[in-house]
Amino acid sequence: MLEVRDIHSYYGKSHILHGVSMTLQEGEMVCLLGRNGVGKSTTLKSIMGMVRPRSGSIRFQGRELIGLQPYQVARLGVGIVPEERRIFGSLTVEENLLIGKKNALDGGDGAQAWTLERVYQVFPRLHERRTNKGRHLSGGEQQMLTVARTLMGNPRLILVDEPTEGLAPLIVQDVLHMLAQVRRSGVTVLMVEQNFKAAVQVADRFYVMGKGQIVFEGDVDALLAADEVRKTYLEV
Amino acid sequence: MTQFAVFVLHGLAYAGLLFLVSSGLTLVFGMMNVLNFAHAAFYMLGAYFSYSILQWSGNFWLSMLLCPLILFVIGALVERFLLRRVHQHGHLHELLLTFGLAYIITEGVKWIWGNYSLAVSLDGFLTGQVSLLGITYPVYRLFIIGCAVAVGTAMSYVFYRTRVGIIVRAAVDDHEMVNALGINVPLVFMLVFAVGAALSGFAGVIAGPLLTTYPGMAAEILVDAFVVIVVGGFGSLGGALLASLIIGQLQAFGVLLVPKLSLALIYLLMAVVLVVKPSGLFGEEA
Numbered sequence: 001m002l003e004v005r006d007i008h009s010y011y012g013k014s015h016i017l018h019g020v021s022m023t024l025q026e027g028e029m030v031c032l033l034g035r036n037g038v039g040k041s042t043t044l045k046s047i048m049g050m051v052r053p054r055s056g057s058i059r060f061q062g063r064e065l066i067g068l069q070p071y072q073v074a075r076l077g078v079g080i081v082p083e084e085r086r087i088f089g090s091l092t093v094e095e096n097l098l099i100g101k102k103n104a105l106d107g108g109d110g111a112q113a114w115t116l117e118r119v120y121q122v123f124p125r126l127h128e129r130r131t132n133k134g135r136h137l138s139g140g141e142q143q144m145l146t147v148a149r150t151l152m153g154n155p156r157l158i159l160v161d162e163p164t165e166g167l168a169p170l171i172v173q174d175v176l177h178m179l180a181q182v183r184r185s186g187v188t189v190l191m192v193e194q195n196f197k198a199a200v201q202v203a204d205r206f207y208v209m210g211k212g213q214i215v216f217e218g219d220v221d222a223l224l225a226a227d228e229v230r231k232t233y234l235e236v
Numbered sequence: 237m238t239q240f241a242v243f244v245l246h247g248l249a250y251a252g253l254l255f256l257v258s259s260g261l262t263l264v265f266g267m268m269n270v271l272n273f274a275h276a277a278f279y280m281l282g283a284y285f286s287y288s289i290l291q292w293s294g295n296f297w298l299s300m301l302l303c304p305l306i307l308f309v310i311g312a313l314v315e316r317f318l319l320r321r322v323h324q325h326g327h328l329h330e331l332l333l334t335f336g337l338a339y340i341i342t343e344g345v346k347w348i349w350g351n352y353s354l355a356v357s358l359d360g361f362l363t364g365q366v367s368l369l370g371i372t373y374p375v376y377r378l379f380i381i382g383c384a385v386a387v388g389t390a391m392s393y394v395f396y397r398t399r400v401g402i403i404v405r406a407a408v409d410d411h412e413m414v415n416a417l418g419i420n421v422p423l424v425f426m427l428v429f430a431v432g433a434a435l436s437g438f439a440g441v442i443a444g445p446l447l448t449t450y451p452g453m454a455a456e457i458l459v460d461a462f463v464v465i466v467v468g469g470f471g472s473l474g475g476a477l478l479a480s481l482i483i484g485q486l487q488a489f490g491v492l493l494v495p496k497l498s499l500a501l502i503y504l505l506m507a508v509v510l511v512v513k514p515s516g517l518f519g520e521e522a
């Protein structure tokens with residue numbers, strides 16, 4: 001479904017991604033691990049069109065994404081849940097949800113489309129808070145809202161950047177549960193995490209990133225077996 | 237007492253014009269981070285185009301309809317072919333561009349219409365006076381207040397009650413995120429810029445018969461409009477409304493009570509707001 005090949009991305013003159021490649025199959029939940037600052041977020045932003053790679057290729061369902069604007073990538077069925085969450089603070093919860101709505105793809109493949117009703121069913125807390133301003137939500141609520149806001153566009157692939165960052169352990173479990181649910185609904189998930197223990201619970205496959213490059217690819221067992229990789233690139 | 241009411245009405249009429257000019261200015265700044273120095277030049281163009289349309293057709297209603305349309309197109313072209321191109325080079329370039337544009341428009345106006353004031357005269361009921369509760373007041377100022385209320389109401393409805401409004405408010409918060417959610421943000425920028433130019437032009441049309449139409453009129457209102465968007469809070473339509481009302485009254489009563497200091501009063505207000513609430517009356521706390 002997604003094929004990233006040898007991309008090189010920059011911020012101004014600083015060369016951040018040095019030839020990143022990864023592949024996702026439809027329906028998979030894949031996790032990208034790695035230490036702070038190695039380029040995980042930049043990889044997601046490159047896929048979304050928020051950073052334009054200078055070379056390489058990113059194919060989504062057979063279409064080249066490099067050169068498209070973020071809204072065009074979104075309309076093809078890719079959604080991003082950014083690390084900073086980026087809730088619209090001056091809008092109500094419901095208005096936050098309505099933003100992504102109009103250009104929503106139909107559910108596609110017979111999958112159930114996300115609507116306000118369905119979001120409120122799955123996230124009753126957001127229903128309770130629907131008239132509150134975004135900036136008045138707690139961290140866990142904000143994380144729910146960003147994910148739900150992106151789902152309103154009915155993406156086929158969702159890019160989730162460190163969803164458990166800064167959340168209390170109990171809320172972390174809620175968020176993981178929610179992502180597993182999203183994935184069961186047929187959405188392919190590419191998740192960035194630093195929290196290895198959290199990631200292992202939900203992901204099928206893992207990529208590990210070193211400085212701007214992928215240094216490991218494999219499933220849970222392979223990752224647990226690869227002591228060197230974990231020591232060098234993950235454990236602090 | 238009647239004198240007091242007259243000055244309140246004067247203040248309201250000026251507030252109406254100010255609000256029409258500053259609403260576009262504040263939204264463009266809130267969304268695109270561009271302080272558009274050419275925004276008041278659109279207001280001036282509205283007044284001059286209206287003058288010429290009146291000369292040619294004698295129909296004020298026609299110029300009220302045509303001028304905003306023309307300025308909508310001009311605004312869209314400026315955004316699409318000038319601002320968007322320099323955007324990637326940063327704010328300073330955008331600022332210089334709008335500054336240069338304001339300059340060019342002002343010189344162009346002098347060249348075409350001359351470097352002196354023109355009198356826009358109306359006939360018909362708009363020139364009359366009404367008497368109400370012992371006050372005699374020019375119909376035309378009431379007409380300006382009415383126009384501003386009508387346009388302001390329509391705008392508030394769109395801004396706070398429709399999907400388009402949700403998108404524009406969200407884009408003021410974080411336009412990159414709106415883009416990533418599937419909204420064609422460059423198009424939104426262009427339309428908001430164009431609507432802002434059209435409103436500014438509309439203000440120019442209705443200002444024509446009240447104030448003087450001359451090449452300095454843009455600079456004159458621009459200063460007050462800047463104060464409005466600072467006091468109201470960048471990107472806030474509600475803030476622009478409240479600040480326009482306050483500054484309208486300050487203007488009217490300042491001229492009455494402390495004629496020499498009326499301009500200083502406005503800066504004083506701005507300074508006080510900046511000290512007490514730097515993000516403006518309705519601004520988001522950083």
Ligand SMILES: Nc1ncnc2c1ncn2[C@@H]1O[C@H](COP(=O)(O)OP(=O)(O)O)[C@@H](O)[C@H]1O
Nearest residue numbers: 011014016034035036037038039040041042043
């Ligand atoms: N907007 C930016 N401008 C300049 N440098 C940036 C920007 N965002 C990130 N970087 C730099 O790029 C590198 C990779 O960042 P990022 O992709 O956010 O890492 P990660 O998500 O793996 O923590 C870091 O060194 C960071 O300092």
Ligand SMILES: [Mg+2]
Nearest residue numbers: 040041042083
């Ligand atoms: Mg990151």
